[in-house]
Amino acid sequence: MGTAVTISYFPTCSAALEPGTYNFADLFYEAVGDESDGRVLVLASNGHPDISLGGGTKLARVEKMSLAGVLADGRLRDFDELSSYDFATFCRGEATRWGGDVVTPYQVNVPVVVSQVGIHPGDFVYADSAGAVVVPPAQLESVVEEALRVNEEDRSAIRTIADEEVFGGDRDRR
Numbered sequence: 001m002g003t004a005v006t007i008s009y010f011p012t013c014s015a016a017l018e019p020g021t022y023n024f025a026d027l028f029y030e031a032v033g034d035e036s037d038g039r040v041l042v043l044a045s046n047g048h049p050d051i052s053l054g055g056g057t058k059l060a061r062v063e064k065m066s067l068a069g070v071l072a073d074g075r076l077r078d079f080d081e082l083s084s085y086d087f088a089t090f091c092r093g094e095a096t097r098w099g100g101d102v103v104t105p106y107q108v109n110v111p112v113v114v115s116q117v118g119i120h121p122g123d124f125v126y127a128d129s130a131g132a133v134v135v136p137p138a139q140l141e142s143v144v145e146e147a148l149r150v151n152e153e154d155r156s157a158i159r160t161i162a163d164e165e166v167f168g169g170d171r172d173r174r
Helices: 024-032 060-064 079-083 137-163
Strands: 002-011 039-044 069-072 088-090 103-108 112-114 117-119 124-128 131-135 165-167 170-172
Touching: 002 024, 024 039, 024 060, 024 103, 039 112, 039 124, 069 124, 088 124, 117 131, 131 137
Parallel strands: 002 039, 039 069, 069 088
Antiparallel strands: 002 103, 002 124, 112 117, 124 131, 165 170
């Protein structure tokens, strides 16, 4: 879990988007700033979910700056390389082809939409193998309290199941 920093992509046009200005490295460091520990880089493809937004080489910066993870609404490349890093990744799948001729990093730390969910810079992002959730800072405390309550309810149910006695087809239900 970490706070969101965002990079919004835009359809590539070298005449309108000067590559010296609109490139992943510069925009990444602008988005992350000086305090990067625990942040989550959110990459918004803006309508290009099947295009690669980055791979192991570009995202080595995420490792270098100790971000908690990457959440992308497009694809990423180099899963083997990404799995060797100490950050979590959540995306739409793996790509084998570079996507820079289709989309270009364009804006940083602006509100973005990922899988129909609005994400503002500073929102809390949590992702695991089941999915991702975005929580506005004002709701974080109540969401965490509810998650802890549900976890305890699940642990209690598991203890109850473990204590069930089974005799043939009959169970002792308490």
